[in-house]
Amino acid sequence: MIEETKTAPISTGIKGKYELVIGLEVHAQLLTNSKMYTSDSTAYGNLPNTNISVLTLGHPGTLPKVNKRAVEFAIRMGLACNCEITRRNIFSRKNYFYPDLPKGYQITQDKGPICVGGEVPITLGNGENKTVTLNRIHMEEDAGKSMHLAGETDTLVDFNRAGVPLIEIVTEPDMRSSEEAYQFLTEIKKLVRYLDICDGNMEEGSLRCDANISIMPKGSKTLGKKVEVKNMNSFRNVARAIEHEFDRQILLYENGEDIVSETRTFDATSGTTSSMRTKEDLNDYRYFPEPDLSPVVVSEEWLENIQNELPPLPRELFEKFVRDYDLPTYDAGVLTDSKEIALYFEALCQATQNYKAASNWLMGPVKSYLNELTLHIDDFPIKPEGIASLILLVDEGKVSFSVASQKIYPEMLKSAGRSPLEIAQSLNLIQDSDEDSIKPIIEQVLEESSGKVAEYRAGKKGLLGMFMGQVMKRSKGKADPKVANKILIELLEK
Ligand code: ADP
Ligand code: MG
Helix, strand or coil: CCCECCCCCCCHHHHCCEEEEEEEEEEEECCCCECCCCCCECCCCCCCCCCCCCCCCCCCCCCCCCCHHHHHHHHHHHHHCCCEECCEECCEEEECCCCCCCCCEEEECCCCCCEECCEEEEECCCCCEEEEEEEEEEEEECCCEEECCCCCCCCEEECCCCCCEEEEEEECCCECCHHHHHHHHHHHHHHHHHCCCCCCCCCCCCEEEEEEEEEEECCCCCCCCCEEEEEECCHHHHHHHHHHHHHHHHHHHHCCCCCCCEEEEEECCCCEEEEEEEHHHCCCCCCEECCCCCCEECCHHHHHHHHHCCCCCHHHHHHHHHHHCCCCHHHHHHHCCCHHHHHHHHHHHHHCCCHHHHHHHHHHHHHHHHHHCCCCHHHCCCCHHHHHHHHHHHHCCCCCHHHHHHHHHHHHHHCCCCCHHHHHHHCCCCCECCHHHHHHHHHHHHHHCHHHHHHHHCCCHHHHHHHHHHHHHHCCCCECHHHHHHHHHHHHHC
């Protein structure tokens, strides 16, 4: 039963009367080698139904065991989000029948999630900061996958994914725009990647998000009835689904119709949502404590170890880059997008003190090289020290930035061991900063274009660039532009 709802655009005047309220539920697939409650492999892309055993299949008499590493990963995320960590964890059975659920129930955490509360700071496009409060993060297991192949009458089922560990991050209904939801997801993706607990790939399903959306009249304190939207496979589509729901719900409200609490599915092609199921056919999951698992107790010592081994977090590095390296927030944002780039930058800043130049090199020539070859920074051939000596060469006036980036840098990429100075010398690129050798070149240029010199002196100052071009050409690009510029002006203004 699917009913399409197309929505006409709503005027901003009417939209302005309503507040949009969003709470997100994000599932992150954990990067453990084995499953949440069995030792079956989690490897992705294996032949269907090869990562399974009687345990994954839930045969009678089999007993689950909790994967310690998965618990550790959940705690890492909890610590990174300032959650309170539950010390005695029990698991529950969530019972429902579905073909991709071999046991007939999912082992999850219902009461007493491992991480309680917490918060995730986000930064909006206009620079405004906001904190999204978390309700909880709990551990659970994934279901298998039903496959409806084209042209087949039967549905096939692959249990490889059944039992893969997940954490579910549940926010409070805290967000007020699709942009806030988008930024929250961006932050979560960054966090799980920095923490090495999930690859954060939404297109491949390792990060999944359900959006709860409601509206209320501006100024109201009472939340409206929420609609839960599923099946968005990118951050952008989450934002699109939210925008669509905002309009759809306003239209219903304005027409005096009921907003039904229901689950809706998003269609990326039309950008609309349609009803999947309503509260009436809400499942009764008959939650009860999992009798086959004893409680998992998080000791003080274990917690401390996890805390001590926590990597630097993106926000800490962002703040450090702005504070200690005096970088613009834009640079700090780009550089902390990935942990590996941020750590490379940190290493680079140990080797040079020209932090802005370091940032420019990373965001410019280094990133474009990586993008071009779709390489990871770990495979980047030049060590931070190499880039630092290149920066020094420019700062000392031995070569210009353009010579450094266009002539020396490509050579360093080809033979990583060579020093930039050695390359500059062997290619005869060292810039001439010697006034005595530059001056005669300039004098000659001015002599040959006495007409232009007269025009310059009569006020046509724009000719300076043309003279500089001549000088650089005559010196085969080796005259130090700063020195040449200074002499040129001296001679012209004489
Ligand atoms: P349920 O019991 O229906 O699962 P929860 O209270 O557990 O509802 O909340 C599930 C998610 O829905 C949370 O992310 C929460 O922030 C969000 N949510 C709850 N109420 C609203 C609302 N009125 N509008 C938007 N989101 C909401
Ligand atoms: Mg709930």
